[in-house]
Amino acid sequence: MFTRLLEPPPRSFLLLGPRGTGKTTWLRDRLPRARWFDLLLDREQLRLMREPDAFRHEVEALPSGSWIVVDEVQRLPSLLNDVHDLLSRAPRRWRFALTGSSARKLRSADVNLLAGRVVMRAFFALTASELGASYRVEEVLKYGGLPLVASERSREGRSDLLEAYVETYLAQEIRAEALVRRLDSFVRFLEIAALANAQVTNVAAIARDAAIARPTVQGHFDLLVDTLIGAWLPAWRPRAKVKEVAHPKFYFFDPGVVRALARRLREPLESEERGRLLETHVFHELRAHVAYSRCGGRLSYWRTPSGSEVDFLWSRANRAVGIEVKATARWRSEDGRALKELHRSGTIQECFVAYLGDRELRDGEIRVLPVATFLGELAAGRVLLPGRP
CATH class of the missing domain: 3.40.50.300 (P-loop containing nucleotide triphosphate hydrolases)
Incomplete structure (x- = not known):
């Protein structure tokens, strides 16, 4: 256990x-x-x-x-x-x-x-700290952190459990409670929403792809939030010189559930998919840490119309921390331009990057950490709050 x-x-x-x-x-x-x-x-x-x-x-x-x-x-x-x-x-x-x-x-x-x-x-799915020695970032990206799934040793068994989880959600939470008028259109919406996970949400495009009305799509997203299957990440709205993108992103609560909904459990991870799943994983860890540690604050993301983006900003009172997630094993200094820009403007006081490399690096004001190391620092209280060594 x-x-x-x-x-x-x-x-x-x-x-x-x-x-x-x-x-x-x-x-x-x-x-x-x-x-x-x-x-x-x-x-x-x-x-x-x-x-x-x-x-x-x-x-x-x-x-x-x-x-x-x-x-x-x-x-x-x-x-x-x-x-x-x-x-x-x-x-x-x-x-x-x-x-x-x-x-x-x-x-x-x-x-x-x-x-x-x-x-x-x-309460959330298992965090990296709770998984302990069994934590493997690639396995979490493929199958997530639901306890029953994480306890299953075979990959086929994990896929079966996740598919059953999605069916149970649809049967017990949606069909039994009569929360939607048409289950078939909701199932189409779920698959398309899963493919759009961790991106700026375009409700009109999802409605078009799912062949359902835009207000219905918005209602379906509300239902996902209400049943705790996902959460919105709002855009950062500071007093800045550049106009920020205001549309929120939507994240499902678990990478394995995302892949089950997108019908990709038995497919290899693609590079673009890996990046979005890694963001989903880090977002889950941030939400869980904020809730369990009772540190408070607000999570958001920052992006300009030109495409400059920081994946996550945590802010509380006069303190803000920027966090970038990179699904690559190599760090390039140009990848940190958005973080450095926010740091120079005084918007954030700390800069972190979680990446798939195996070495800790320092790039000016940015600490570049392997994902597991970053999550360990987060759990120890050395990311969001001041006073870290």
Whole structure:
């Protein structure tokens, strides 16, 4: 079993993360004595639907200080009302660990009722630090970091698991919840969106290629975000002399899932594909680090109409860090022009490059690091925050 970086908070919390990232396994490991309500089990969901007071009565029978886990709470959002009422009446008597993989259903159930009583936490696929000695960047680019996939030794088995994951997502999250009117057009959209992963998103072009209306495409992207399958990376908007590109990029949460959706799991990695998958991997690591370390800040990218680009900028208050991702084993000084430009302008204070080479380099103000080394520095807190050696 993989050791996860996230530590449970001492008070009630809502844990949001995509299906299959290991939320249930993590909770069973960290809260072994908790009273468990597993809503993925149809019989448990139906029991609580038939007996609306059962949840409340069973919780009230537990001793003070007990943890109560409600796994995949979006399958029965009405339980949030009971949790709110129980915490309102006795805020220190019980602690709840709620998990969810659909922000849309929780939002429709007004999860904001729990604001101030339940803290929010995010969960992700495995990071390089969590993979430990088994981490291989090429394998992560091909198959991603879902725990079940990473535990499978054969490449054929990994491909089978990822294809099954996509089918499960479509069946349980989309079809069962009736989240789209036409599943066939949504499947076409998914494949095209996967091919456009890690690029500036052109909704009109995707709509044209998928033969569906532009508003429908925008709604499908909203659905991917709501079901935690992907996230937007906005364009950086500083007060700069050059007009920046304002359209966001869309990233799926896991390289293996991207390849499954694009139907490329059994194909060799192409050079252009490798670059986008490496960006996806680093974006995942940055998001996970920001969430797990609680360092805050904002992630974005920077690009001008002339084509100058920095893949990721992290900013908080008066500090900003630029990060470029290069899917090449050689570093050329001209590849760092955009980073140097931002550094000279005072927009960023630190410059990093994560690349596929095996040597650490220094190019003026830029630290050029092998991907694994960069991710180790990130996990150790020596990339985003000041005071690194």
